Amino acid sequence: MNSILLPSRGRVTISEVASAAGVSKASVSRYIGGDRQLLAEATAERIAQTIERLGFRPNQMARGLKRGRTRLIGMLVADILNPYSVAVMHGVETACQRHGYTLVVCNTNRDDEQECRHLAALQSYNVEGLIVNTLGHHAGELKDLQNRLPLVLVDRQMEGFEADLVGLDNTQAVRQAIDHLQQRGYRDLLLVSEPLDGTSSRQERAQAFRTQIAANPSLKGRLLETNGDFTAKLKTFLTEPGPGPKAVFAANGMAALTSTASLRELGCRLFEDIGLIALDDLDWYPLVGNGGITALAQPTEAIGITALEYLLARLNGSRSAAQRMAFPAELRIRGSTQPRIS
Amino acid sequence: MNSILLPSRGRVTISEVASAAGVSKASVSRYIGGDRQLLAEATAERIAQTIERLGFRPNQMARGLKRGRTRLIGMLVADILNPYSVAVMHGVETACQRHGYTLVVCNTNRDDEQECRHLAALQSYNVEGLIVNTLGHHAGELKDLQNRLPLVLVDRQMEGFEADLVGLDNTQAVRQAIDHLQQRGYRDLLLVSEPLDGTSSRQERAQAFRTQIAANPSLKGRLLETNGDFTAKLKTFLTEPGPGPKAVFAANGMAALTSTASLRELGCRLFEDIGLIALDDLDWYPLVGNGGITALAQPTEAIGITALEYLLARLNGSRSAAQRMAFPAELRIRGSTQPRIS
DNA sequence: GCGTTGGTTGAAACCGGTTTCAGGAGATCA
DNA sequence: TGATCTCCTGAAACCGGTTTCAACCAACGC
Structure with a gap:
């Protein structure tokens, strides 16, 4: 002694x-x-x-060394200033807490190089698993990583990369939006999306929109990205002749913000002049325009929790094939799509 | 070999x-x-x-063991769903990245017990320093922790606890708000705050408000917390007789959300019927009411970066006495406090 | 030719835990 | 009474690195 x-x-x-x-x-x-x-x-x-x-x-570090269990989970978030990401992260954190894990979050700031660096860093800290909201440009690194650790994708998948995926049922959500708008009398629709830079969820929503519009002869649809002089492009849509009342479908919270700002700038009143429905339900939607913005809420908490549970399932080795969970969106009707009395 | x-x-x-x-x-x-x-x-x-x-x-874990340097920084956030916290966190992360550190974020969900648990967890992962947005109820634990690690408080200080503090100059910000409202012709002011549960920044804002109102005979001022039946309490304020035009001063983003929602509910139009200024500047402020909500923006990115720099200074041993950095707010005038033409 | 010096290198101890393995103390059984 | 079987315990190896320390080699000065 x-x-x-x-x-x-x-x-x-x-x-x-x-x-x-x-x-x-x-x-x-x-x-x-x-x-x-x-x-x-x-x-x-x-x-x-x-x-x-x-x-x-x-000392958890020392324990992890020999034992191999650090009880750390890594999460890679594309943009931490995006409320959707934070909400999902909150869900993941809740679940981590419940299972005795600690979450290490890295924000890539939508930057490819930072994504790479952070993936390496998380690995070097011996996280037991990864939850990734990827930009979708590093198939190689991710595949490599997947051989070492369990990995679950959130919201965004990746071409030619087999992994568990948890997110929204985009096709279904787009259907809900279009159905709702059509039912409320809108005929000339504009999907507003952040730039289609390869982000799979954006692509899926755009693709579903195109497909469903094409299949519905009574509707007209166009797609606008929020880059460049968005307000000018929006103005064109507003003045163009169409088959009937016009409505905007914002593909996510950012698009809703941009759309609402531009519509205001153009002196266009929500509901009176144009319909609006937005994917994601942010806390300020009820405050805008005449009775708020109609939303398709994502079950962000559930998405986060499920992502972690998928990860734990893999950690326990109780799963083999890649699995996919697509949650439905919940329609929350507000003033921006009130029934048209015309 | x-x-x-x-x-x-x-x-x-x-x-x-x-x-x-x-x-x-x-x-x-x-x-x-x-x-x-x-x-x-x-x-x-x-x-x-x-x-x-x-x-x-x-393997960073193994390196940290002998070396004592894990290159991990811990951050404790009171509420990750609060955009202010996320914005500060983004600043901290930027600075971490710049200095080769990785950030581990824990969310306490405004829960005392979770704050304790997370403090212990972060410590057990050998973080080199801590940035804390505390609830303010664990002076004992924090003091204890401060003996082991460098520690910087963000936004909220603690009675009888000496530590570096980075945040807003609350007194100055309240002065800016009151001055602006007075200049725009408002005389009957209502400070809306989340519950004064001991959170120091809330207390400071409330105290500064009381002091400055008391020192200004031409103004009347009241304070309302966002708990209970807030809308009813707000209605009382609106119908009470006062010395002149009424305005609401929301003490943070949450209070702005609650206030705006209740004002809408009461059929009260921003600017036309009542003035509104809010601390924090959230991205939806421009979209609400007639020309948006006037804001006092906090330099959240700078707050985060400074917090980490203070921490690094301590890690390098190049500082002794507790230091305090109080940033000024930036007034962003919008429609909710347009000049009163009356 | 020999002691010194300085630049490189590897063996081994160490960080703070976990895990293997062997052994000692009782209890049980024949 | 002795053999066996549990149950409990500690010594030592190990995890993947860092750091100390001593040794080696070539060059140098005299």
Whole structure:
């Protein structure tokens, strides 16, 4: 028993606890590792008291080293300023907490290089699994990573990359939007989307919109991206002749913000002059225009929780084939699509 | 030289690199640790190639163990669904990235117990420093923690707890708001705040409001918290007689949301019927009412960056006394406080 | 030719835990 | 009484790195 114990960097270590309790490191380790049935009642009690008295907290890094379990989950978020991402992250965090994991979040700022760097960093911290909201440009790295760790995609998938995916049922959501608009008397629709840069969810929504409009002869539909001089492009749509009342379908929260701002700028009143429905339901939707913006809410909390549960399932090895969960959106009708009385 | 090398858990280790390159672990360690001037040119080159060939990534956990440097920074956020917190976090992350740190974020969900648990967790992961947006109820734990790690508070301070603090100059911001409202002809002011539960920034804003109203005989001022039946309380304010035009001052983004919603509910038009100014500047402020909501924007990015820089200064030991940085707010005038023509 | 010096290198201890393995103390059985 | 079987425990190896320390080699000065 060595009597000289240097408290390293101020923190109590397992060796100090061991010698203070008059037992071996192994016993203390067994105690904190939950192998308590291996210990005699009296020993366990003595260790418990010593730990309490010294305020010992095991060093998770050291534990992870030998054990392979760091209890860390990594999450890669494309844009942390996007409320959708934060909401999903909140769900993931809730689930992590529930299962005793800690979440490490990295924000790529929609930057390819940062995505790469952060993937490497998370790996080097021995996260046990990854939840990825990817830009979709690093199939190689991701495939490589998937061989090492369980990995679940959120919202966005990737061409030629087999992995669990949790997100929205985009086709169904677009159908709900179009159906609702049509039912409310709109005939000339404009899908507003952030730039179609390869982000799969945006592509899917755009594609579903095109397909469904093409299949519906009574409707006309166009697609506008929010880059360039969006207001000017929007104005063109507003002045163009069409088959009937016009409505905008914003493909996500950002598009809703841009659309609403541009419509205001053009002096165009929501509902009175034009219909509006938006994917995502942000907390300010009820405050805008005449009675708020009609929304298709994503179950973000559920998406986050499910993503983590898929990950845990893989960690436990209880799954093999890539699985996909597409949640339905929930329609929340507000003033921007009130029944047209015309 | 041991020829049997089991690739542990699929990842390449320093020993494998060492034996593949025909050098010792020590040399490889020196190479990745940046002590390259200790190595002969040829050796360094050989190691570089081997690392590249094998795709070796050093395990940060293992490095941190002996070295004491994990290059991890912990951040405790009171409410991740609050855009203010996310914006600050974005600043912190930017700065972390710039200095080669990785950020671990924990959300306490405004829960005391979770705050405690997360503080313990972050500590057990050997973060090198902490940025804390605390609830303000755990002076004991925090003091204890401060003895072990550098720690910087964001937005919220704590009674009897000396630490670096980065946030808004609340007194000055309240002065800007009151001055602006008075200048625009408003005389009967209502400060709307989330519940004064001890959160220091809320208290400071409320206190500054009371003080400044008391010192200004031409103004009347009341304070309302957003709990209970807020709309009813707001209605009372609106119908009460006062010394002149009424205006609401929302003490943060949440209060702005609640206030705007209740005003709508009461059929009260912004600007025409009542003035509104809000602390924080959220992206939807321009879209509401007649010309948007006037805002006092916080420099959230700068707050986050500064918080991390203070932390790094402490990590380098180049600071002793607790320091405080109070940023000014920036007034952004919009429709909700247009000049009163009356 | 020999002691010094400085630049490189590897063996081994170490960080703070976990895990294997062997051994000692009782209890049970023949 | 001795053999066997549990149950509990500690020594030591190990995880993947870092760091100390001593040794080696070539060049240098005298």
